[in-house]
Amino acid sequence: MGVDYYNILKVNRNATDDDLRKSYRRLAMRWHPDKNPSDKKEAEAKFKQMSEAYEVLSDPHKRAIYDQHGEEGLKFNPRDAEDIFAEIFGSSSPFGFESMNRSKSVRFQKDGSGAGPSGSQTRKAPVVENHLVCSLEDLYMGAKRKMKISRNVSQPNGRLVPETEILTIEIKPGWKKGTKITFPGKGNEQVNQLPADLVFIIDEKPHDVYKRDGSDLIVHQEISLVDALAGTTINLTTLDGRDLAINVSNVVYPGRQLVIAEEGMPIAKEPGKKGNLIIKFDVKFPSRLTPQQQADIRRVLGA
Secondary structure, eight states: OOHHHHHTTTTOTTOHHHHHHHHHHHHHHHHHHGOOOGHHHHHHHHHHHHHHHHHHSHHHHHHHHHHHHGGGOOOOOOOOOHHHHHHHSSSSSSOOOOOHHHHHHHHSSTTTTTTOOOTTTOOOOOEEEEEEEEEEHHHHEEEEEEEEEEEEETTTSSSSSEEEEEEEEEEEEOOOOOOEETTTTTTTOTTTTTOOOEEEEEOOOOSSEEEEEEEEEEEEEEEEHHHHHHOOEEEEOTTTTTTEEEEESSSOOOOOOEEEETOEEEEEESTTTTEEEEEEEEEEEEEEEHHHHHHHHHHTTTO
């Protein structure tokens, strides 16, 4: 993943905004360059790095891209570390130095007029979203998709020119409907705007046999009354092509479910683990019985 922003800020991957802010404040009080005059070079490097980490993780959009693609997926110009420091601590210095005034004198200048911040960035074009329909087999085993995209790209002369590109999407086993895959800067460009991000949203194609419920797979199986009472074997073909023979020896009553552990969908966040396969039985009763059949049933069941 390259630089580990979570480790730099000393927080876990589930850190809230409040967690990030508290950790940043603690580290900033320790590593601000003006607090470390004897080792200013190391302090400046750490201060800049932690500021960049905070900028990324405190921004939901940047954080989502970082979590999915790592530092390499981010294309942005980090803000001035002193700007972030000033936002968190306000206008007064927490330990009596004048870095705030010093940084402001540089930050809020534009062409010498002071009309606006020199570090202001061009606005980003709106995100472009597309739905990617996947079979249940693809979401079970994983797959690669080649997607041909067309987009408008801004030229140095300001003109927008159409461009095509092939993107590779690697579908991970266990991904769910709604999972988003982001390609930073691969959407349309507009004049005087940064390129839009292109987002593919996973959609799930209905399956003829299985229905997904989170990490579980559900099968509705109709069996005869005889099989429900005397036992039977259910034969299924799994999503990865295996033949599964399930022995049903106990009496099956209407509404009964049979749970087969570890035969459901892969769990994306827990490699090697799967959900369950749940068989829901529908017992098919005969529409009529002959008098002899009725007598035989009474005799066998002792009724």
